[in-house]
Amino acid sequence: MYVGRFVVVSPEVGAYRVSSRSFPNRQAVKRDGTVTVEPTPDAPETDNPYISYNGVRVTEHGAVVGNGSHVDPIAEKLELGYPARDAIAEPLLSLDFEKDDYDTPRVAGVVGVDAADPTTNADGPGAVIGTVRRDALLVEEVTEPTLVATYEENSPTAFDLGATDASEVAREVYDHEYEHAVCSAGVAGSAGEFDVAVYNGE
Amino acid sequence: MYVGRFVVVSPEVGAYRVSSRSFPNRQAVKRDGTVTVEPTPDAPETDNPYISYNGVRVTEHGAVVGNGSHVDPIAEKLELGYPARDAIAEPLLSLDFEKDDYDTPRVAGVVGVDAADPTTNADGPGAVIGTVRRDALLVEEVTEPTLVATYEENSPTAFDLGATDASEVAREVYDHEYEHAVCSAGVAGSAGEFDVAVYNGE
Amino acid sequence: MYVGRFVVVSPEVGAYRVSSRSFPNRQAVKRDGTVTVEPTPDAPETDNPYISYNGVRVTEHGAVVGNGSHVDPIAEKLELGYPARDAIAEPLLSLDFEKDDYDTPRVAGVVGVDAADPTTNADGPGAVIGTVRRDALLVEEVTEPTLVATYEENSPTAFDLGATDASEVAREVYDHEYEHAVCSAGVAGSAGEFDVAVYNGE
Amino acid sequence: MYVGRFVVVSPEVGAYRVSSRSFPNRQAVKRDGTVTVEPTPDAPETDNPYISYNGVRVTEHGAVVGNGSHVDPIAEKLELGYPARDAIAEPLLSLDFEKDDYDTPRVAGVVGVDAADPTTNADGPGAVIGTVRRDALLVEEVTEPTLVATYEENSPTAFDLGATDASEVAREVYDHEYEHAVCSAGVAGSAGEFDVAVYNGE
Numbered sequence: 001m002y003v004g005r006f007v008v009v010s011p012e013v014g015a016y017r018v019s020s021r022s023f024p025n026r027q028a029v030k031r032d033g034t035v036t037v038e039p040t041p042d043a044p045e046t047d048n049p050y051i052s053y054n055g056v057r058v059t060e061h062g063a064v065v066g067n068g069s070h071v072d073p074i075a076e077k078l079e080l081g082y083p084a085r086d087a088i089a090e091p092l093l094s095l096d097f098e099k100d101d102y103d104t105p106r107v108a109g110v111v112g113v114d115a116a117d118p119t120t121n122a123d124g125p126g127a128v129i130g131t132v133r134r135d136a137l138l139v140e141e142v143t144e145p146t147l148v149a150t151y152e153e154n155s156p157t158a159f160d161l162g163a164t165d166a167s168e169v170a171r172e173v174y175d176h177e178y179e180h181a182v183c184s185a186g187v188a189g190s191a192g193e194f195d196v197a198v199y200n201g202e
Numbered sequence: 203m204y205v206g207r208f209v210v211v212s213p214e215v216g217a218y219r220v221s222s223r224s225f226p227n228r229q230a231v232k233r234d235g236t237v238t239v240e241p242t243p244d245a246p247e248t249d250n251p252y253i254s255y256n257g258v259r260v261t262e263h264g265a266v267v268g269n270g271s272h273v274d275p276i277a278e279k280l281e282l283g284y285p286a287r288d289a290i291a292e293p294l295l296s297l298d299f300e301k302d303d304y305d306t307p308r309v310a311g312v313v314g315v316d317a318a319d320p321t322t323n324a325d326g327p328g329a330v331i332g333t334v335r336r337d338a339l340l341v342e343e344v345t346e347p348t349l350v351a352t353y354e355e356n357s358p359t360a361f362d363l364g365a366t367d368a369s370e371v372a373r374e375v376y377d378h379e380y381e382h383a384v385c386s387a388g389v390a391g392s393a394g395e396f397d398v399a400v401y402n403g404e
Numbered sequence: 405m406y407v408g409r410f411v412v413v414s415p416e417v418g419a420y421r422v423s424s425r426s427f428p429n430r431q432a433v434k435r436d437g438t439v440t441v442e443p444t445p446d447a448p449e450t451d452n453p454y455i456s457y458n459g460v461r462v463t464e465h466g467a468v469v470g471n472g473s474h475v476d477p478i479a480e481k482l483e484l485g486y487p488a489r490d491a492i493a494e495p496l497l498s499l500d501f502e503k504d505d506y507d508t509p510r511v512a513g514v515v516g517v518d519a520a521d522p523t524t525n526a527d528g529p530g531a532v533i534g535t536v537r538r539d540a541l542l543v544e545e546v547t548e549p550t551l552v553a554t555y556e557e558n559s560p561t562a563f564d565l566g567a568t569d570a571s572e573v574a575r576e577v578y579d580h581e582y583e584h585a586v587c588s589a590g591v592a593g594s595a596g597e598f599d600v601a602v603y604n605g606e
Numbered sequence: 607m608y609v610g611r612f613v614v615v616s617p618e619v620g621a622y623r624v625s626s627r628s629f630p631n632r633q634a635v636k637r638d639g640t641v642t643v644e645p646t647p648d649a650p651e652t653d654n655p656y657i658s659y660n661g662v663r664v665t666e667h668g669a670v671v672g673n674g675s676h677v678d679p680i681a682e683k684l685e686l687g688y689p690a691r692d693a694i695a696e697p698l699l700s701l702d703f704e705k706d707d708y709d710t711p712r713v714a715g716v717v718g719v720d721a722a723d724p725t726t727n728a729d730g731p732g733a734v735i736g737t738v739r740r741d742a743l744l745v746e747e748v749t750e751p752t753l754v755a756t757y758e759e760n761s762p763t764a765f766d767l768g769a770t771d772a773s774e775v776a777r778e779v780y781d782h783e784y785e786h787a788v789c790s791a792g793v794a795g796s797a798g799e800f801d802v803a804v805y806n807g808e
Contacts, residue, residue: 073700080487091700282692539734
């Protein structure tokens with residue numbers, strides 16, 4: 001099954017995977033607490049505005065994963081003090097689905113949210129997942145590994161994730177049977193202490 | 203089962219029911235295209251700010267149902283041109299859950315949305331439902347009768363609704379086995395032509 | 405000159421005054437850190453939805469003043485962690501101007517904002533003022549006493565305020581030459597320590 | 607004086623000018639109703655995320671000008687039916703100021719707004735201007751040529767603009783005495799009929 005790009009989040013582990021039929025020549029590049037998805041050096045030129053973006057950003061209040069330019073304002077609103085629910089909801093509502101041929105949804109999550117965050121019920125680290133589609137805006141706390149993808153699985157749904165280490169998480173989502181894996185990133189930890197890893201195949 | 207206040211929406215029928223253990227002395231009063239929930243003349247005085255509000259408002263772009271003061275800005279944003287998804291999402295995010303002892307969610311829906319509304323896929327009238335909880339903001343188009351309640355059933359879920367006439371709809375949700383019915387309202391039609399009815403028991 | 409209802413804010417002092425030609429039978433009632441504007445016992449009945457509301461609410465992150473039901477969500481968003489600018493902007497955008505015969509603007513301010521709030525430049529307590537009109541949404545930090553009113557002075561403008569004590573502030577804005585004073589409230593202090601006072605004439 | 611990047615809007619004319627000390631090797635490229643600001647072929651490589659973006663986008667409900675990635679969601683919200691005030695305010699609040707060394711504001715405007723837009727008072731085409739700064743969010747209708755810039759003139763202020771033709775407008779703002787002009791764009795017309803032009807010096 002092809003579900004397009006997807007995020008998986010649970011309270012202390014998160015992942016983002018690029019799956020693509022149209023633009024496979026891309027890679028995940030880690031720089032400090034940020035993972036950038038960008039064309040490989042040999043990729044054909046394109047002016048598609050949805051190709052390059054930060055897919056992971058670590059903040060003091062949680063680590064953000066997502067499939068587009070909304071990752072930055074979500075991270076920035078967390079840093080300004082917004083609770084995770086609102087930090088996801090406001091940028092998703094505003095930036096909306098991608099204006100491509102498929103009305104591709106935006107998907108995002110925050111992992112390792114402070115226990116003090118009023119939008120999570122967890123005593124320890126919490127997780128929030130979200131998506132904006134042409135016909136929906138869904139943002140909710142999750143306590144078990146949960147996936148939301150751009151196609152097919154486009155509402156948050158339980159996901160079987162075994163790995164707990166950032167590198168292994170990146171590898172596990174890359175190797176998942178969902179089709180057309182391009183590159184992936186994993187994050188593990190809680191606010192203040194996150195490991196980040198990328199995997200670009202072999 | 204006690205699920206508290208709830209809305210039910212489908213493309214051409216909507217309902218709102220007040221269920222209450224704490225403030226049963228209330229009634230639904232219809233004035234033109236608006237239904238106001240308010241204390242009965244014999245109700246004890248209260249300064250609870252969540253007791254009285256418009257539970258239904260008809261606009262040119264759809265009929266709004268909901269359990270609190272958010273019904274007004276949702277109706278007003280529809281009138282300003284917002285698509286139904288955004289007209290629900292923005293006020294829910296901003297007004298947020300009720301700051302009472304139960305963090306009671308706000309619930310809302312829009313019925314009979316214009317086919318031209320870009321946030322519904324329907325060829326004919328569409329429907330959008332939403333809720334804001336401490337741990338979630340959920341807004342989505344629905345094509346079959348769907349309920350969202352303040353407690354227990356606090357995510358949108360399929361609901362068996364038979365009636366298609368406004369009066370019958372009000373009566374059907376009032377008589378539902380969910381406990382502590384107080385009053386109800388029903389709406390039927392599509393943008394530009396809505397019937398509204400209330401039911402306050404016998 | 406009649407400017408209608410207005411707020412005045414500066415970093416450690418804030419005020420709200422009800423001026424009204426249509427509904428003069430109202431009073432400001434103080435309950436803990438909240439001031440409610442409500443009809444006097446002898447007021448004629450009305451179903452105008454804009455008559456009664458909290459005009460002042462004290463929070464841990466600043467004291468909110470305003471002319472309507474937006475004061476509550478502004479206070480609640482401050483409590484959830486929003487910076488003052490966003491706590492004012494989001495509810496004003498969502499609740500919008502009053503849908504009365506005059507498209508009356510909503511006005512609001514936050515006084516005694518934490519120095520840590522990223523939307524104020526002040527080393528000590530800060531202040532933010534805002535209004536939403538049919539044709540504008542204006543939210544900005546201020547460092548000197550600044551007024552915004554529903555009519556005439558409907559953009560933030562410098563205001564000559566001498567008093568620094570909550571009671572004196574309430575009295576000073578009540579006695580101002582702007583016409584049709586009904587009641588007023590004053591607040592003084594900074595986050596964590598506010599005095600609140602009301603004045604209802606003699 | 608160096609005011610950085612700026613927009614000028616009036617009901618039927620709009621302009622955007624890039625002024626830059628750090629990244630002068632940029633050009634404005636017109637493609638149908640869109641103007642993209644992008645590095646010239648000889649520009650040094652950079653990973654600054656604020657260098658390339660659409661500075662103008664024409665929609666059926668008005669032409670958008672602005673200094674960054676917010677131009678796209680503003681245009682898209684206009685196309686979804688939002689009034690111009692809200693189409694500017696929501697993306698600005700969400701995307702916020704640029705997270706660079708100067709907390710550079712985002713500036714934007716919409717020109718040739720439908721007379722039916724409820725957030726403009728004009729009988730004919732209207733114009734709305736806006737900016738988000740660390741300490742403010744300002745969005746308002748204007749009826750005469752008005753400028754807002756990233757620095758110094760960072761609140762909307764009257765601006766002397768003579769040209770009424772798109773090409774002349776682009777040239778006039780490029781030639782303005784504000785320092786460090788890099789490239790510019792002009793737009794003229796009203797909803798449904800806009801001319802767009804760019805100027806990149808000689």
